[in-house]
Amino acid sequence: MFKAGEFWNRRFQEHVKETSRYLKYIFNGHIAVAMFFFISALAYYYQQWLLTVPEDFPTEWVVGIAFGLVASYSPVRTLLKEPDLVFLLPAEHKLGEYFKRCLVYSFFVQLYLILLVAAALGPLYFTTFPELGTRYYLGMIALTLVIKLLNMMANWWMLKERNANIRHTDLFVRILLSIVFFFFLSQGNQLFSIITGVLLLLVVAYIYSLAHKKAGLVFDLLVEKDQARMRTFYRIANMFTDVPHLKNPVKKRHALVQLLAQGVPFRQSESFTYLYRITFVRSSDYLGMYFRLIAIGGLAVWFVPNVWIKIAFAILFLYLSAFQMMSLWNHHRTIAWVDIYPVNKEAKQKAMVRFLKQLMLFQTFLFTVLFIVQWNVLGILITALGGTLFSLAFIKTYIKPRIV
Known part of the structure; x- marks a missing residue:
């Protein structure tokens, strides 16, 4: 009963x-x-x-x-x-x-x-x-x-x-x-x-x-x-650990896909470059989270009065974005046909590293623009230089060893 x-x-x-x-x-x-x-x-x-x-x-x-x-x-x-x-x-x-x-x-x-x-x-x-x-x-x-x-x-x-x-x-x-x-x-x-x-x-x-x-x-x-x-x-939990049974709805977003994919050369070695870019745009996870973090970090940079705290927030949100975008590496892990691409693993890693670097540098540029609008010379110099150096160092020392 x-x-x-x-x-x-x-x-x-x-x-x-x-x-x-x-x-x-x-x-x-x-x-x-x-x-x-x-x-x-x-x-x-x-x-x-x-x-x-x-x-x-x-x-x-x-x-x-x-x-x-x-x-x-x-x-x-x-x-x-x-x-x-x-x-x-x-x-x-x-x-x-x-x-x-x-x-x-x-x-x-x-x-x-x-x-x-x-x-x-x-x-x-x-x-x-x-x-x-x-x-x-x-x-x-x-x-x-x-x-x-x-x-x-x-x-x-x-x-x-x-x-x-x-x-x-x-x-x-x-x-x-x-x-x-x-x-x-x-x-x-x-x-x-x-x-x-x-x-x-x-x-x-x-x-x-x-x-x-x-x-x-x-x-x-x-x-x-x-x-x-x-x-x-x-999706929130997936930022911290693998969630094997996560089902991700896919959105078309033709204009954004065309914008990001049009610069990718039509070569075999660039297969994963194309794949990661359209996954970033069409998946319901990455694009929204990336721009939400930029928006929250930008508000902190704009409204916090102390320049050093502004810079700390800019670096903090660079770290948060890169840490969460790392899950792109495992996004297609359950799809068998990706494993039979005639592309070596080094090309896959190179594509991932390059795309994450572009995302971090673009975010650094946006935060620097906020300092330019407020005309804070110290903030401009430290955010531009520090954000770039942090992005390169974080990718080399933290991300690269984990995407093997």
Whole structure:
């Protein structure tokens, strides 16, 4: 006899075992140390900035957007797998207890986001609105939990809807209402926050009424959503250790492929040069992560006042980018036909080293441009020279010995 509670316990234990297996690599790796330095430096300069925060700084918008987004981001983890599309369908009417536990688990596992945002924005809020006090801010946090619960239930009910446009429109409306609600609430405008909250409740009630007209759960959508979230986790874990069963969706990106591939000579020895370039562009992992790190590092270089810390951030993000792009080397390890290329291994290594060097030097150039715009001569010279030397030394001493 099928027991939903026991089935949940078994799936949950498997999920914890799978995620903890990779979490130990993430939190013990080089990047964890580097990010600790990054967060510590940001916290220091954040504290210094609060001493001179402008009176007209839009704190209510910052708080409204941040709280609204974390309250709206409420995915439901169902822990379903592809075989469930066949084997669980006959027991769908018995899965009520299973999905209740999924909702409870999803809600509590996401609370850390609210705590992080509340802790980060607390000092700014108390600096801008000291008259509202700590109790009011704690009340805002409590209301964030309520709004998050409402959004999570709405997300769950909308998973009965197959039309992606309807789901996206619903999500956009709820995000907008959540942001406006916390915008008014953060500045103490309780009347308009109540009106916005009532509108959000009406939207959620309407979603509930629509969902109960649907025949049942859309199992393939539930599996697709859960697998997408696991792929995201695996992509993060893949930066620290090999994830053999990682499935990477491929995107066309014709313009970028043409831009990077047009300069590759049509020669046998350049086969891996072409392969690594189009993999970097078309895989869902590398291109986005590379430019996100450039963006975060660029913001640090632009806003941090101390020139030496600026330079340290530039070198730090060079290291982070190179460390993560190293996984390109093993990207095709499970594809047999790559091993039968009539190209020797030295050419493969040479192509990888050259491409990583180009990525690091391009990133060095972009960081140097930021110093040029700010016209910081010391920063220009040290970042350009130091970034170039670091890139060459890191590739020679760290990357080369590991791609054999």
